[in-house]
Amino acid sequence: MTVLRISRPDLFLIGFLLCATGVVSGQFQLEPLNSTVLQGSDAQFNASVQGKWNIMTWEVRGFLVLTFPFTGNVISSSKQFSANFCSSVDTSCVAFTIHNVTRGGQAGPVVCTIQGDYGSKTAQLYVQESGTVNVKGGNVTVVQHQQVEFQCVTSAWFPTATVSWTRNGQAVNNSLYNTTSMADGETFNASSVLRFQAISNATVECRATVLSLASPESSSVFLVVVPKPPDWTVLIAVVVSIGGFALLVLLIIGIIFCCKRREEKQANDRDEMRAKTHSQISGGSAAGNRRGQENAGYVPEDQASVAPSKITDSGFSQASGAEVHEVAVNTNQTGNVYSGAHITAGESGVRKHRHLTIV
Ligand SMILES: *[C@@H]1O[C@H](CO)[C@@H](O)[C@H](O)[C@H]1NC(C)=O
Ligand SMILES: *[C@@H]1O[C@H](CO)[C@@H](O)[C@H](O)[C@H]1NC(C)=O
Ligand SMILES: *[C@@H]1O[C@H](CO)[C@@H](O)[C@H](O)[C@H]1NC(C)=O
Ligand SMILES: *[C@@H]1O[C@H](CO)[C@@H](O)[C@H](O)[C@H]1NC(C)=O
Ligand SMILES: *[C@@H]1O[C@H](CO)[C@@H](O)[C@H](O)[C@H]1NC(C)=O
Ligand SMILES: *[C@@H]1O[C@H](CO)[C@@H](O)[C@H](O)[C@H]1NC(C)=O
Numbered sequence: 001m002t003v004l005r006i007s008r009p010d011l012f013l014i015g016f017l018l019c020a021t022g023v024v025s026g027q028f029q030l031e032p033l034n035s036t037v038l039q040g041s042d043a044q045f046n047a048s049v050q051g052k053w054n055i056m057t058w059e060v061r062g063f064l065v066l067t068f069p070f071t072g073n074v075i076s077s078s079k080q081f082s083a084n085f086c087s088s089v090d091t092s093c094v095a096f097t098i099h100n101v102t103r104g105g106q107a108g109p110v111v112c113t114i115q116g117d118y119g120s121k122t123a124q125l126y127v128q129e130s131g132t133v134n135v136k137g138g139n140v141t142v143v144q145h146q147q148v149e150f151q152c153v154t155s156a157w158f159p160t161a162t163v164s165w166t167r168n169g170q171a172v173n174n175s176l177y178n179t180t181s182m183a184d185g186e187t188f189n190a191s192s193v194l195r196f197q198a199i200s201n202a203t204v205e206c207r208a209t210v211l212s213l214a215s216p217e218s219s220s221v222f223l224v225v226v227p228k229p230p231d232w233t234v235l236i237a238v239v240v241s242i243g244g245f246a247l248l249v250l251l252i253i254g255i256i257f258c259c260k261r262r263e264e265k266q267a268n269d270r271d272e273m274r275a276k277t278h279s280q281i282s283g284g285s286a287a288g289n290r291r292g293q294e295n296a297g298y299v300p301e302d303q304a305s306v307a308p309s310k311i312t313d314s315g316f317s318q319a320s321g322a323e324v325h326e327v328a329v330n331t332n333q334t335g336n337v338y339s340g341a342h343i344t345a346g347e348s349g350v351r352k353h354r355h356l357t358i359v
Pocket of ligand 1: 040100102
């Protein structure tokens, strides 16, 4: 069995300490002890007192700004500070409000003191500033699959703004952007660069915020993605190569044609040669045959002009719409009259030119 041996003076000391701490902390509470608000808004602190009290004072940044007697006659250094009972029925709680806070004016310690044995309590007021946000360059039009870059600039924020991006309302992976911040006097500017490959049309939004801001400040632009235009170099290359190929084919056809013609000509020459040598051997009868034939188309002039239709009947070979040149040579026995007929057959009928040459 263990016997707790505590001397009487020790017990008294413990009892006194418990009592003392109980009295100080239990009778007076300040809330919140840390407050972060946006510049221009109101900051409020509540003091809850257990027990009877007479005068409460508030200091901001070391200056006494407000005195609140339990009886109610509030003395304030300016309209910016006010205090009230938390509710009309609860006189144990006082709400102290700083209106339209500014970082330069009120940020810092806020001290509440209750006269008597209560002592003082200190809270901290932090003031943040929301500045501007702007996506530089406005709307962007790019070719599909091209790398696109956006720059967002935030100015006059305190502390430095937290920048994020959205694409069509969806958060962009933070590996796609870099944000750098720089001090500008008492505030901060920041620059964020977003890069990605343009796939489809999108609304790109830059958002900047600080903790005390309920909803972020934002700036957005439109990304218009146009389809990739045809690659002209490829097109030109294709056209050139097809053209070259066609030329080559034409050249080959031409060469083949020429060769054939030459071969034919050579064959004809050979035939002629053979014929000539044959005629020389057979003695002029073949040559006489070749020299001339009966002119079947010969008609006396008067007849022809009266009835042109007869001409066609009389043995001219004709094709409708085509020009027919037939030069017939009439060699009679004397061989001194040659007649040439040049007939043109058209849609309008048959025209006839006659050249008569007498030798
Ligand atoms: C808030 O304080 C600023 C700076 O002291 C002043 O310019 C502004 O008019 C005040 N706004 C209101 C609503 O009192
Ligand atoms: C961007 O495009 C939107 C819609 O097409 C238009 O309303 C807006 O005025 C444009 N902004 C600029 C800066 O051109
Ligand atoms: C963001 O991108 C990185 C690298 O590209 C990847 O590892 C990560 O999973 C992505 N995060 C989200 C939320 O998509
Ligand atoms: C961000 O910066 C880092 C280092 O400077 C670089 O490697 C990375 O590519 C940058 N990312 C973007 C999206 O600019
Ligand atoms: C911060 O931004 C403001 C407004 O855009 C500009 O006038 C100022 O020069 C910037 N400061 C720095 C340090 O970049
Ligand atoms: C983007 O929108 C424009 C018209 O605003 C349209 O001409 C274009 O085809 C669209 N691009 C894509 C990839 O949908």
